[in-house]
Amino acid sequence: MTSARRIATVIPFLFLLAGSVAASAASSDEDVAWIADKRGCKVANTFPRPGETISWSGPCKNGFADGQGVLQWYLNGREDDRYEGKLEMGWAEGKGALYRAEGGKYEGDWKHSVQDGTGRYDGPDGSWYEGQWKNGKPHGQGQYRRPDGKIFIGQWVDGVYEGDIDHPPGQEEEEDKPQSDKI
Numbered sequence: 001m002t003s004a005r006r007i008a009t010v011i012p013f014l015f016l017l018a019g020s021v022a023a024s025a026a027s028s029d030e031d032v033a034w035i036a037d038k039r040g041c042k043v044a045n046t047f048p049r050p051g052e053t054i055s056w057s058g059p060c061k062n063g064f065a066d067g068q069g070v071l072q073w074y075l076n077g078r079e080d081d082r083y084e085g086k087l088e089m090g091w092a093e094g095k096g097a098l099y100r101a102e103g104g105k106y107e108g109d110w111k112h113s114v115q116d117g118t119g120r121y122d123g124p125d126g127s128w129y130e131g132q133w134k135n136g137k138p139h140g141q142g143q144y145r146r147p148d149g150k151i152f153i154g155q156w157v158d159g160v161y162e163g164d165i166d167h168p169p170g171q172e173e174e175e176d177k178p179q180s181d182k183i
Contacts, residue, residue, distance in 0.1 A: 034090065041065050043090045044113050051076040056087075064090040075101075085110065100124075108133065123147075131156065 035045040035052065041060035045052070058069020064087075065071065071083040085096020092098075092110040099105050108119015114136035115121075122128045131142020137159035138144070144152045144161065154163030 037065075043071060043087065044092075046113055049075060052080075053077075058087065061089075066090070134158075 033045045033048045034042045035048070035054055036042045037054050037056045039056075039060060040063060041056050042063055043054055043056060043065045053074045055072045055074070056065045056069055057071075058065060059067040061067070066087060066089055068086055069084075071087065073080040073082065080101045082099045083092060083096055084099070085092065086094040088094075092113040094110060095108070096110050097105065097107040103124030104122065106115060106119055106121045108115060109117025111117065115133040116135060117133060118131070119133050120128060120130040125147040127145055127147045129138055129142060129144045131138060132140025134140065135158075138156035138161075139158055140156060141154070142156050146152075152161055152163055154161065156162065
């Protein structure tokens with residue numbers, strides 16, 4: 001007989017945010033560094049790194065990237081992360097896709113340069129999360145697939161899975177938890 005156990009597993013999607021476009025929700029424009037392309041078009045840089053530069057293919061309004069375009073990040077002259085979508089006054093807003101240099105991809109809604117709304121993240125290891133996001137973390141209804149194929153469906157609160165898992169006799173609970181170091 002199986003027993004249902006409630007698990008609360010932290011899913012650190014902060015790696016998504018540690019990149020070029022999304023790092024953490026800045027409370028105001030003063031809390032963030034700005035980076036400009038060769039035209040002087042500025043973009044919010046919520047996680048600045050030494051040796052970082054950008055190019056922006058879209059329009060520039062009042063000195064800020066504003067509209068649809070491609071934001072390409074470079075690290076020490078080499079292509080790094082890329083964002084394709086809408087920017088408003090230098091912030092990722094609305095629909096957009098972030099392609100990570102290591103192979104991960106987030107596609108969905110953005111608010112103030114963090115994932116907020118509905119979206120999907122595909123990890124380079126085959127894992128994925130699809131569902132609701134708030135402040136850059138899974139929040140609300142969603143599904144997560146581990147690299148080994150196990151799927152978790154249910155509610156997420158601030159990046160923590162709030163679901164029940166059935167455990168066959170003798171199976172350790174730890175084996176069912178989403179692998180936080182793999183996401």
